[in-house]
Amino acid sequence: xxxxxxxxxxxxxxxxxxxxxxxxxxxxxxxxxxxxxxxxxxxxxxxxxxxxxxxxxxxxxxxxxxxxxxxxxxxxxxxxxxxxxxxxxxxxxxxxxxxxxxxxxxxxxxxxxxxxxxxxxxxxxxxxxxxxxxxxxxxxxxxxxxxxxxxxxxxxxxxxxxxxxxxxxxxxxxxxxxxxxxxx
Numbered sequence: 001x002x003x004x005x006x007x008x009x010x011x012x013x014x015x016x017x018x019x020x021x022x023x024x025x026x027x028x029x030x031x032x033x034x035x036x037x038x039x040x041x042x043x044x045x046x047x048x049x050x051x052x053x054x055x056x057x058x059x060x061x062x063x064x065x066x067x068x069x070x071x072x073x074x075x076x077x078x079x080x081x082x083x084x085x086x087x088x089x090x091x092x093x094x095x096x097x098x099x100x101x102x103x104x105x106x107x108x109x110x111x112x113x114x115x116x117x118x119x120x121x122x123x124x125x126x127x128x129x130x131x132x133x134x135x136x137x138x139x140x141x142x143x144x145x146x147x148x149x150x151x152x153x154x155x156x157x158x159x160x161x162x163x164x165x166x167x168x169x170x171x172x173x174x175x176x177x178x179x180x181x182x183x184x
Contacts, residue, residue: 008058012065027082033155077103094128101142104167108146
């Protein structure tokens with residue numbers, strides 16, 4: 001029996017591309033977008049688990065792939081993969097609040113700030129949302145500006161719009177400039 005924890009670092013193929021994933025014994029800890037370098041997973045794991053051993057195969061990776069496929073196919077509305085959220089206590093509170101936003105609905109940064117009991121922390125909520133280590137699973141794409149406009153997203157505004165459209169979300173708008181930049 002090892003005295004050090006083991007993390008699983010692997011790739012998850014989806015219709016959107018290849019995501020990188022880091023899983024611990026507690027759950028999914030990091031999910032990278034297809035346009036991010038896979039090496040970022042190892043760097044992230046080393047930061048949070050400096051003495052951990054690394055495994056590259058896990059039934060949890062297959063479970064995550066199945067759930068992501070279901071989501072992108074429109075069959076899955078709520079992820080059941082366990083999470084191991086790593087961040088400051090404030091960030092984790094924000095991510096836990098964001099995780100409760102129902103499929104196909106949006107909330108403003110201000111509404112999330114109110115949900116965590118800190119209505120003046122709108123900008124801090126935005127920063128925490130942008131640092132979400134498990135996008136899509138913790139649906140930070142469902143957080144929009146107070147007037148319903150799409151605002152920053154680590155995966156890009158085009159992906160944020162695509163995810164919201166996939167879910168059938170209403171109540172968000174795209175500026176003419178943002179619309180012109182969409183690749184589809």
